[in-house]
Amino acid sequence: MIKVGIVGGTGYTGVELLRLLTQHPEVDVSVITSRSEAGIPVADMYPNLRGHLDLAFSEPDVDVLGACDAVFFATPHGVAHALAAPLLAQGTRVIDLSADFRIKDPQIWAHWYNQAHGAPELLPEAVYGLPEVNRNAIKDARLIAVPGCYPTAVQLGYLPLIRAGLIALDSLIADCKSGVSGAGRGAKVGSLLCEASESMKAYSMNGHRHLPEITQGLQEAAQSSVNLLFMPHLTPMIRGIHASLYATLTPEAQRMTLAELQAVFEQTYAQETFVDVMPLGSAPETRSVRGSNMCRIAVHRPQEGAHVCVLSVIDNLVKGASGQAVQNLNIMFGFAEDAGLKQVALLP
Amino acid sequence: MIKVGIVGGTGYTGVELLRLLTQHPEVDVSVITSRSEAGIPVADMYPNLRGHLDLAFSEPDVDVLGACDAVFFATPHGVAHALAAPLLAQGTRVIDLSADFRIKDPQIWAHWYNQAHGAPELLPEAVYGLPEVNRNAIKDARLIAVPGCYPTAVQLGYLPLIRAGLIALDSLIADCKSGVSGAGRGAKVGSLLCEASESMKAYSMNGHRHLPEITQGLQEAAQSSVNLLFMPHLTPMIRGIHASLYATLTPEAQRMTLAELQAVFEQTYAQETFVDVMPLGSAPETRSVRGSNMCRIAVHRPQEGAHVCVLSVIDNLVKGASGQAVQNLNIMFGFAEDAGLKQVALLP
């Protein structure tokens, strides 16, 4: 059993980490910090944990956290910048669910997050924690940047096509739909049931913070420049991301059959536990991954035209955040990659 | 006061017609037919109409219907094919909410609806009832084909760009999200609350019946061939369509400012009562049109790139069906175009 800590355990990614880690056979959660809730039992805030976790929130303390084998950050951006270095110095591995170490270029980070990067010296060793891309680097990493929710769904959907050179890179369009939990547990008017249910809308039309992260990942895969239009939409449900990913097939790829495109996807993910390429003709539903760490993908070529459309669904709080964080932990510590992550999605 | 009838009043477009027509200052609903519910008071099935309508469903009878000034068809496809001619012969105008007369080419209709067209001789005089395109023809029409829900939202969004020649016509992508009422009141497993709520999925990925209707309309506007990828998604809400419409700007259009694009939209719809071009930067929400006949549109150019994205929202049961049908009635009979259609959307 390893000891882990969680910084910022009051939000939705925090409680989701606890749901997963309290069932993990190799992990003991020994500390959860929250300045605002220090002293309050976690199960008072999250009654689903009653009987599963007997721990109270505590003030963040570097020494206490440094006694853990690994610490998760489920914090707003900026927090991990300050605390990662002292923890690493104590030999604690850091798995950051925030955006702090996702973007390799600190200038780009500063532009999108409206503040200077607080720990640029750590960027070279930070590993982008998308196991399907970086598994080997994750094994030896001390500092993991867990991918964002949209970036996970979008990259896993486009990667087979990009690696195989089957699509034009200058006109990708990712039309993405997210449940409201993506906006977090903050008390914002726009996240109220009366505002967000029974309605659909786009947001961040001119640039969402996940855009540079996605572009970075796709460009790395393509070894070339990529032009992506990313349009997120707020969807009236709690959990789930549905990415509808459009691209123009290259002239060569247009001569392929749909079965051949399907085979490209199946081969790409044949060894992956958490990517499920669905049968030809499938429409993956977000509820088919609710509460699970799975990403389900289907590839389509509507009307046998020049465009391909990849449908990719995840649970934003699991494969899009806390589950993927645990998957990284498993890889880092040599556990089975699905340890603590065997949940079947809750359906209905 | 004119007398109107409704054929097939038990579905959602039927009850929505009744909601609107019982408040219409110039209309008296005198007959509503339903074979399966004949004899049952309408308000027993739809208690929201208690106190507003004292009428029972009756067996369809051509003579009774023919005594009306106008008859609405809120029926599955095929029904209006059979009944339109005898009604027209009695001088009754026909406003068909089904797909029977939307497609000009009976071969194309037969291909998409899997049956022979039942009244090809009426197609030449059938008018496609999109008032923003065909207002003059509607005035004198005897037979109206009310547009489908997706086609309304998609065409109104693309038309300003197509008419102005600002976009490439070979790579349009319409990513559309619809509430579940679009699937009707039929008892289908996929429409159950436990199946369709808290989830998101695409459907009809390889070709939805609204595709040829949309293409026909856009080609007529363009006077040229149009290639559209249309991807509908089932969204966990009752009412609303959100169309996210992508296109590549022509090289000339790429030199325009966003304000200039906005002006194109504002000028196109300056005289329209039921199309609202929202201010620059807006994200129209479907709930802003819930229960109203409005279509709200915003135009975006993400990252100042080569693509334009138009966001277009309607209530699928109002501007996407019954409200638009009433708008057609108003135009045909010389009433104020917004008679009976002044409802403010229900928000929250």
Add this chain to the structure above:
Amino acid sequence: MIKVGIVGGTGYTGVELLRLLTQHPEVDVSVITSRSEAGIPVADMYPNLRGHLDLAFSEPDVDVLGACDAVFFATPHGVAHALAAPLLAQGTRVIDLSADFRIKDPQIWAHWYNQAHGAPELLPEAVYGLPEVNRNAIKDARLIAVPGCYPTAVQLGYLPLIRAGLIALDSLIADCKSGVSGAGRGAKVGSLLCEASESMKAYSMNGHRHLPEITQGLQEAAQSSVNLLFMPHLTPMIRGIHASLYATLTPEAQRMTLAELQAVFEQTYAQETFVDVMPLGSAPETRSVRGSNMCRIAVHRPQEGAHVCVLSVIDNLVKGASGQAVQNLNIMFGFAEDAGLKQVALLP
């Protein structure tokens, strides 16, 4: 046309007043105040009003408000206490949607609202605006206390039984279910979609502020002491109150048939426009009144036992707040009681 003003127009009862008043044939809305949003067009905050209202929020100003024939207060409690007197002094009638003048005893008010009553001198002339009880007093009133949402549904359900002396008054149990809009538009964690959807819970188990209001009304009807257990529940929907009202029939009443009980309800409300006694055996649905000013009621006697159960539904924002406020206005100014209130409920 009379001129009306609204103090505190940014909340849900405010926008609902606007939805109703912009369609009212006798009313011109001339001023809407909001300290926080002063200067902002109302339609920027509530896009459903685009095209229906061309007015901006303004700072509250007694002289401007005093130029109105009537002013609605859609404010937190305490605000109307301060502003009612100066407005009345200018001859403006006041229709208060808050709780400020609902409780006749200022000590009881102070106990439940945790502050001293700010205008006890106005209590004697304040009229409790439940038209089905106080219509005559409303006609001549200068100051109306619009009933709360739960109190409206509960009183209308119990009144026929109490007036007829058919139930024991010492053991009433009102199990009530409310949509989330009852909690207002404030940014509270408990009202987030991710907290309140897909879940059900009771709240204010040991005493909700509507309890003394309901008890006062029932006691007035009974001319006797009443003991009520009132248990509100938060229900995952936007609008609607469903009150399930239990009582023990008196020995005499137990000898009545259900049809006789039904007749008591029908006679009580025979002349009422906005109370609909449904047929024997009915289960009123909240959606059957969504967006309308109707209260629908059904009376049951399960298993022919000693208990009666009355089911009473309203839209909390309409008959439970803004619609009832407009109904009061209509009575006060001699308009048709349903002027501006003829909307058919939005179903589905």
Add this chain to the structure above:
Amino acid sequence: MIKVGIVGGTGYTGVELLRLLTQHPEVDVSVITSRSEAGIPVADMYPNLRGHLDLAFSEPDVDVLGACDAVFFATPHGVAHALAAPLLAQGTRVIDLSADFRIKDPQIWAHWYNQAHGAPELLPEAVYGLPEVNRNAIKDARLIAVPGCYPTAVQLGYLPLIRAGLIALDSLIADCKSGVSGAGRGAKVGSLLCEASESMKAYSMNGHRHLPEITQGLQEAAQSSVNLLFMPHLTPMIRGIHASLYATLTPEAQRMTLAELQAVFEQTYAQETFVDVMPLGSAPETRSVRGSNMCRIAVHRPQEGAHVCVLSVIDNLVKGASGQAVQNLNIMFGFAEDAGLKQVALLP
């Protein structure tokens, strides 16, 4: 590992059994029957099971089922009547999730289910599978009648009070709210998203089939006659039952403090893994048990009056059906009672 079969695996209790059993450490699911879906892989119908279960539906076959150690019936009523005896004859234990063996008196069963009882000879040995009441009998049982969803929530809530003799038995009122999954996966209009979401209503006002089951259980606990008014309500959510249970305290019990009442509940369930008595003042939310086998209970005495109100929540598909079935299996086969049932509720 024991071998288990499921008869009628296509409904919601069937897929929920599979979600639980595929994670159960001691169980191998070897057969799932469905006449209508025979031959179809289970994961084609329920994609959440892709990767977890490699089994197709098969025609029901007594010999194949009889080779199992235990067989679950997730069928409409009547099916287990016919199949239980031949399976028991082969030494297979039967765990019936339907209502077939819940009611001890076959005449009462026939009255409520409108058909003759098909296996009255098995009733004497059938054990009502509420572990908190019948654990010892379950250990040795061959035939288990798994309690209904409402009966589980209601009995667990009332039992401590009844056993301790603290309430009057002639006037119990159970106001219960259920998610729509309680109505099953059948394609019924009333279960459509467009009919059941955004609305609340009572149903079966004059007698729900769970009434005799609840009454039987309470009377057994009381060793006396019990009079219960049971009023179920359809709530716009997928999963969850919220029971609000009212009773009049005996004169002696009215002299007890609330803390003393609380102690009665805590002592009753001190040894129970799946009943959680929440702290004084709590409002259990159905989402706090979503996907888990827990029942959470809180006891209140509003206004320190004569009535007690117990709030009891379960997930209708888990503790109210499939989870409780697995709990019975665990007891019957000597496994840890929580084997396969350690899931933390999914929140948010």
